[in-house]
Amino acid sequence: MNDMTPTREQRTAALEGMGCKRKRVEDIRFTQGKGNYVDDVKLPGMLHGDFVRSPHPHARVKKIDDSEALKVPGVLAVITAETLKTVNLAWMPTLAGDVQMVLADGKVLFQNQEVAFVVATDRYAADDGINKVVVEYEPLPPLIDPFKSMDADAPVLREDLAGKTSGAHGPRKHHNHIFEWTVGDKELTDAAFKKAEVTIKEMISYHRTHPSPLETCQCVCSFDKIKGELTIYGTFQAPHVIRTVVSLIAKLPEQKIHVIAPDIGGGFGNKVGAYPGYICAAVASIVTGKPVKWVEDRIENLTATSFARDYHMTTEIAATKDGKVTGLRVHVLADHGAFDACADPSKWPAGFFNIVTGSYDFPTAHLAVDGVYTNKAPGGVAYRCSFRVTEAAYCIERAMDILAQKLNMDPAELRLKNFIKSEQFPYHSALGWEYDSGDYHTAMRKMMETTGYAALRKEQAEKRAAFARGETREIMGLGVSFFTEIVGAGPSKNCDILGIAMFDSCEIRMHPTGAGIARMGTKSQGQGHETTWAQIIATEIGIPADNIQVEEGNTDTAPYGLGTYGSRSTPVAGAAIAMAARKIKAKAQMIAAYKLEVHEDDLEWDIDGFRVKGLPEKFMSMKDICWAAYNSVPPGMEPGLEAVSYYDPPNMTYPFGAYLCVMDIDVDTGVYKVRRFYALDDCGTRINPMIIEGQVHGGLTEAFAIAMGQEIRYDETGNVVTGSFMDFFMPTAVETPHWETDFTVTPSPHHPIGAKGVGESPNVGGVPAFSNAVNDAFSFLGSTHIQMPHDYWRNWKAAKELGAVA
Amino acid sequence: MAKTHVTMKVNGAEVEGLVEPRTLLVHFIRENLQMTGTHIGCETTHCGACTVDIDGMSVKSCTMFAVQANGSDITTIEGMANADGTLSALQEGFRMMHGLQCGFCTPGMIMRAHRLLKENPSPSEQEIRMGISGNICRCTGYQNIVKAIQYAAAKINGVEFREAAE
Numbered sequence: 001m002n003d004m005t006p007t008r009e010q011r012t013a014a015l016e017g018m019g020c021k022r023k024r025v026e027d028i029r030f031t032q033g034k035g036n037y038v039d040d041v042k043l044p045g046m047l048h049g050d051f052v053r054s055p056h057p058h059a060r061v062k063k064i065d066d067s068e069a070l071k072v073p074g075v076l077a078v079i080t081a082e083t084l085k086t087v088n089l090a091w092m093p094t095l096a097g098d099v100q101m102v103l104a105d106g107k108v109l110f111q112n113q114e115v116a117f118v119v120a121t122d123r124y125a126a127d128d129g130i131n132k133v134v135v136e137y138e139p140l141p142p143l144i145d146p147f148k149s150m151d152a153d154a155p156v157l158r159e160d161l162a163g164k165t166s167g168a169h170g171p172r173k174h175h176n177h178i179f180e181w182t183v184g185d186k187e188l189t190d191a192a193f194k195k196a197e198v199t200i201k202e203m204i205s206y207h208r209t210h211p212s213p214l215e216t217c218q219c220v221c222s223f224d225k226i227k228g229e230l231t232i233y234g235t236f237q238a239p240h241v242i243r244t245v246v247s248l249i250a251k252l253p254e255q256k257i258h259v260i261a262p263d264i265g266g267g268f269g270n271k272v273g274a275y276p277g278y279i280c281a282a283v284a285s286i287v288t289g290k291p292v293k294w295v296e297d298r299i300e301n302l303t304a305t306s307f308a309r310d311y312h313m314t315t316e317i318a319a320t321k322d323g324k325v326t327g328l329r330v331h332v333l334a335d336h337g338a339f340d341a342c343a344d345p346s347k348w349p350a351g352f353f354n355i356v357t358g359s360y361d362f363p364t365a366h367l368a369v370d371g372v373y374t375n376k377a378p379g380g381v382a383y384r385c386s387f388r389v390t391e392a393a394y395c396i397e398r399a400m401d402i403l404a405q406k407l408n409m410d411p412a413e414l415r416l417k418n419f420i421k422s423e424q425f426p427y428h429s430a431l432g433w434e435y436d437s438g439d440y441h442t443a444m445r446k447m448m449e450t451t452g453y454a455a456l457r458k459e460q461a462e463k464r465a466a467f468a469r470g471e472t473r474e475i476m477g478l479g480v481s482f483f484t485e486i487v488g489a490g491p492s493k494n495c496d497i498l499g500i501a502m503f504d505s506c507e508i509r510m511h512p513t514g515a516g517i518a519r520m521g522t523k524s525q526g527q528g529h530e531t532t533w534a535q536i537i538a539t540e541i542g543i544p545a546d547n548i549q550v551e552e553g554n555t556d557t558a559p560y561g562l563g564t565y566g567s568r569s570t571p572v573a574g575a576a577i578a579m580a581a582r583k584i585k586a587k588a589q590m591i592a593a594y595k596l597e598v599h600e601d602d603l604e605w606d607i608d609g610f611r612v613k614g615l616p617e618k619f620m621s622m623k624d625i626c627w628a629a630y631n632s633v634p635p636g637m638e639p640g641l642e643a644v645s646y647y648d649p650p651n652m653t654y655p656f657g658a659y660l661c662v663m664d665i666d667v668d669t670g671v672y673k674v675r676r677f678y679a680l681d682d683c684g685t686r687i688n689p690m691i692i693e694g695q696v697h698g699g700l701t702e703a704f705a706i707a708m709g710q711e712i713r714y715d716e717t718g719n720v721v722t723g724s725f726m727d728f729f730m731p732t733a734v735e736t737p738h739w740e741t742d743f744t745v746t747p748s749p750h751h752p753i754g755a756k757g758v759g760e761s762p763n764v765g766g767v768p769a770f771s772n773a774v775n776d777a778f779s780f781l782g783s784t785h786i787q788m789p790h791d792y793w794r795n796w797k798a799a800k801e802l803g804a805v806a
Numbered sequence: 807m808a809k810t811h812v813t814m815k816v817n818g819a820e821v822e823g824l825v826e827p828r829t830l831l832v833h834f835i836r837e838n839l840q841m842t843g844t845h846i847g848c849e850t851t852h853c854g855a856c857t858v859d860i861d862g863m864s865v866k867s868c869t870m871f872a873v874q875a876n877g878s879d880i881t882t883i884e885g886m887a888n889a890d891g892t893l894s895a896l897q898e899g900f901r902m903m904h905g906l907q908c909g910f911c912t913p914g915m916i917m918r919a920h921r922l923l924k925e926n927p928s929p930s931e932q933e934i935r936m937g938i939s940g941n942i943c944r945c946t947g948y949q950n951i952v953k954a955i956q957y958a959a960a961k962i963n964g965v966e967f968r969e970a971a972e
Contacts, residue, residue: 023901030909031897031916033843033883040842123833124826214847214855214910214944265845265910266944298848526908526945694904697947725852725942733935733948 017539054108057718074125097168098340109338142718146335178371192327196318215265222291238563261553267525308383339378351387354431358396397768447658479661479773483765488571505559514623521561540581542608567757576647583643653756670796674737683758703766817885834872854941857914883913905954907945
C-alpha cells in the first residue's frame, strides 16, 4: 500500500454514513428560496377557492344565497353542500370512523365551520365573492364545556346520529357520546386501591392546542377531463393514504389519482388528516375543468383544521407508604369537538394512551376514555407526538410528582424507586404493551449528576426559607420528567388506517456508476429525510451518501407507505431502508464472488466493498460492483441492482428520556424565567446527531409553548378567542430558553439498525418538565396541582389564591 | 378594479407591473414576479416569513401594499446568494449550524438577519435574539439560528467563528 491509499477511517468518513453530523442536502435550496411548497405551484388557468365560514358555533343554516356573489367579477362558482350532494360528497369519512360535513349540511357545529366554497380567478376575487354570499342562520344553544356534554338536557349536536346507539368503537351512552374505550383489569385495580396505604387523586387537564406549522394546510387540485385523472399537490404527511382515501370516497380509480406532496413547511400532525378544503378544491376542479388552489390563512388554520389534546384526565395512584406504586386508575374525558376527526390508527379511539403507566412498574392499572362531542373544531391530531402519547406522559409524570409530594419524597427518588429495571425488558405493561428495551436508571442518574440535582434541591430549600423570611419574592421550581414514548406504528397486527396495515417502504435503484436513487413511503416536513435516509444506505452498502438521491412524496414513483407522523419514519421506513439495502448487498455479494472468482462465503464486507477473507488485496468496491451489475453478472443472473422492501415492524419502539427544568417565578408578577433546561434522550442508534439535536431543540420549544401559554380557548358562547398569532402563544427567540442536550444509547433489539425515533420525544417529555417545574415551585405554598398553560397571569393568580400575594 | 402601474428595483433589476390598490406586496412578489422564495405564514405581521429588505429596512411584505413600494429598492431571498452563485455567509451559516429544518421561515429569517448584521455587525446573543424576534420559527427552537447568524457575522468580519459551549 502506498501513502495515497485511504485509511479505514478515511474510507468510513467518505461515506458520511450513520453517526455522522452530515450537513443537510435540503438546505442548498431552502437557504436560497428555491424550495417548492404547495403555494409555489402555479398551473395554467389555475383558479382559487376560499370558504364562507360560520360565525356561529351552533346554528341551523336556513338559506344560502349566492346570487350576488356570482355577479362579482372573477367569481365562477359557489359550491355548497347541495352541490356536493350531487356527487355524494357532502360528508366525508374521518380516520376515526366518524363522518364529517365537508360543507354545512343543514346546520353548523363549530365557529368557522366551512359553509360554502367560492371559486374565482384569483384569491382577491374569491374574497370579494365570500363577502357577497348571504347565509341565513338560526342560532342554537352551544355546548362548549365537555363536562356538560352528557347532561340529560345537553343540546343534541349530531342530528345525523339520531337513534344510533353504537358508533365505530362500540356503544354510545348519550347523544353527545362518541365512544368509551377501556383497557386493563378493573377488578384487580380496584382491589389494589382498596388495600392501598396511600392514594392520590387529581383531575389533570391537558388543554386544547394546535400544531400550527408555519405553512398552513393547502392544495392544488387539477382534474383532466379527457384522461379522467386527478392530480393533487398538497401539504400531506401521508400522500399514499390521501390517494387511497380520495379513490374510495370520490369513486375514482386509484391509478388515475396522482398525489404529490412537494416541500412541506412543517407538519407536526396538522397535515395528516383530510380536510374539507381538499374535497372542495377537487370538486371545484371537476366542475370548472380548471386547476383549483386552496390555501388556508392562519386564522382558518388555528380555528378549523385539526386541533390537538383537550384531554381531561382524572388520575389516581395507589402506593405503599414507602413509595412503591401498586395501582393506576385513569378516566379520561376526551373532547373531540363536532366530529371525531382524531388521526389515530383506526382501532385506537384514544391512540396509544394506554402507555399511561409510563416508565413505572405498575402491577395493575385500569383506563377508561369517554369521547364526547362539543361545538368546537373537530380533531384531534397528534401534535408532535405519537397518538395521545404526550397526554399520557403528562398525566403520569404530573401524577408521580403529586404522589411524591403526598409522600414527602423527592420526585426523582420516587421515580428511581418505581422504574422498570433494565433486566425486566422486554417488559409487559399492565395496559398491554411490550416495551422493547430501556435503561431508565442510568438515564435518570446521568441527568441528576450532570445537572447537580442534589445541589439544586438544596438551593431550592434555601430559597424557600428566604421567601418565608420575606427576603425574596421569587420562588424556584425543579421540573423532573422521565418519559417513555411508544412510536413506530406499527405492527400490522395492531395498527391500520382504514384497513391499510401501517407498514412502510423503501425502493433503492443503483445506477452503473455507483450512484443511486432511493424512494420511500414517508414524507419529510423538515426532518431532513433527504439527508438521513442516504446516510443509512451509505453505511449499509458502502456508497457515499452524496451519491444517493432521496425522493419522497410522489405517489406515482414512491412505493406505498403510510407517511410521516407519530415518529414512525425511522422505526418503520428506516428499517425498510436498511432491509432494501441489505437485499442490494446480498446480490452485490454474488456479483463480487463471481468477479473475484471465489465462493460467496469466502467474502467479507469491508466498509465500501467485499474482500476475500485472508487475501486483503483481493477486493471489489461497491462502486465497481454497481458497474458489473449492468454488464457482467454471473451466468443466469438478471442484470441490474435494485431492491424494494415493505417493512412490517414486529413491535413498536420505546424511546425514553430524562429531563430537568429549573425555573424561577416572581410571585408578584407571575413572570417566570427558565434558568436551565436539560434534556437527555435515548432514541437508540443515532443516525445524524446534528439533526437529532435540532429535533430536540424544536420539540422542546413546542413543549415550552404548550406548557407556558399556547392554547386554543373558547369563551362560553363558543367564540375562539385565540385565533391568531396575536393571542395564540408562539415563542420567539426572546422567550425561548437555551437548551442543553445529552443522550444515552439503548438500541432497539428488533429494529435492523437499532433506531427508535426522536422527533417527538422532546414535546412528550418537555411539557411535564415545564409543568412540574411550575407546580414544584408553588407546592410549598400548599398547592397540589395547577392546570396548564402556566402563563404569567395564571402564575400570578395561583400565587394570589395560595396567599403569597396580598 | 382599476389597476395602478408600479415600478421598483428587485434584486438589482428594474421590474414593473399593474396592481390593484389593495394588492399586497407579498402577492406582487410571489404572483406577478413569480419569485416564490418569500413566504406567507400568518398574514397578520406576526411570523415574519414574508420579510424582505426595502430601502435598507426589514419589512414584512404581507402588510404593505405593492403601490406603497412603488419606486423602492427591494432585496428578496432570491438576491442573497453571492454573485458567483455560491451561498452567502448567512446562507452558509444556516446550513453549517443547522439553522433550518422545514425551510419555510428561512427566507424571512435570512432577510432579517441580513439587515440585522448591517445594523449591528457584531451582535451579542441577546442582540441577535431581540433582532430576530419578529420572525417565528416552529422547527429549530432558535438556538441554531442564533449560531448561524454568529457564524455569518464572524465570516463577514473576517474573524474565526467559535461555537459557544452548551
